[in-house]
Amino acid sequence: MKQILTIQKVLNNNVVIASNDTYKEAVLIGNGLGFNRKKGDSVPFDAADKTFLLQDEKEMEQYVNLLPYIEEKLIAFIHELLLFIEEKMGKELNEHIHVALTDHIAFAINRAKKEIQFSNPFLFEIESLYPKEYLVAKEVVQKVEERTGVSFPEGEIGFIALHVHSAVTDKSLRDINRYHSLISKMVGIIQDSLDIQLKKENIDYHRLIQHLHRAIDRADKGDPLGDENKLAAMLKSEYPVCYNLAWKLIKIMQNQLNKPVDEAEVMYLTIHLQRLTHKF
Incomplete structure (x- = not known):
């Protein structure tokens, strides 16, 4: 049975606020969804090729407040980009990406037009940790550049990849950035403690940050690795510097x-650290 909603307010040609018994009040986003429609009109939930629904009250309020600052053509284009991301990732996107990515792309275009340059300190790590998201973000940037004629700095690919990762994993950007800051801090300590300069293109560096990320994620979720007492004793004896680090x-x-943090993480981290010294 088709879900039919009643329009409460038409925000523009692509966005309406509507409701029914299931959805008390929701933002429906779809190309041409609001065209020639007015308050009181009925609208089927699947009126567009694909309709996005903003059900969360806070997300809805933020999105509605954002709309007046963005050109209507750009809103429709970002809707296309979201469909593209969902298709490429093969997963339904969390609704918070509508606000976050719309906001980010709109202001990224403004920054690019004003030639405001900035760097993304985690660009390599983002590409390494989220390769699929990074490739999708790269295509998104290409589409934006083709449509708008502006050139984005490379760092934008990383930022958009984080939005994509956040949308498919339901992790907040705050938590994702917290992981990256922690990894960056630990990499600095590793370099100081072992008196080495890590090369980002090195496969051992790639393995290290992958492991640190998984270790942080396991700790955050409370997932144990298991007990390996014999291996721990051997590593402590053979590689005391890396074990203590x-x-x-x-x-x-x-x-x-x-x-x-599960103590078993120490063993696997010791192995990664020892690899970095090229003595393992």
Whole structure:
């Protein structure tokens, strides 16, 4: 049975506020959805090729407040981009990306037009940790540049990749950025402690940040790795410097996350650290 909603307000040609018994009040977003429609008109939920629904009250309010500052053509274009992202990722996007990505792309275009340049310090790490999201974000940037004629700095690919990752994993950007800041801090400590300069293009660096990310994620979710006492004893004996540094990093994780970290993480971190010294 088709879901039919009643329009409460037409915000523009592509966005309406509507309601029914299921959705008390929701923002419906779809190309041409509001065209020639007015308050009181009926609108089927699947009126557009694909209709996005903003059900969360806070997200809805933020989106409605954002609309007056963005050209209507751009809103329709970002809707196309969201469909493209969803198709490429093969997953339904969390509704918060509508506000976050609309806001980000609109202001990124303004920054580009004013030639305001900035760097993304986590660009390599983002590409390494989220390769699929990064490739999709790269295509999104190309589409924006083709449509608007503006050129984005490379760092924008990383920022958009984070929005995509956030939308498909339902993690907040705040938590994702917290992970990256923690990884960056630990990489700095590793370099100082081992007196080495890590090369980002090196496969061992790639493995290290992948492991740090997974270790932080496991700690955050409370997922244990398991117990390997014999291996731990061997690593402690053979590689004391890296073993002790691994413990230091684990304690930093615990303090930053304010959660316990499985002691088994020390072993795998020790192996990664030892690889970096090229003595493993």
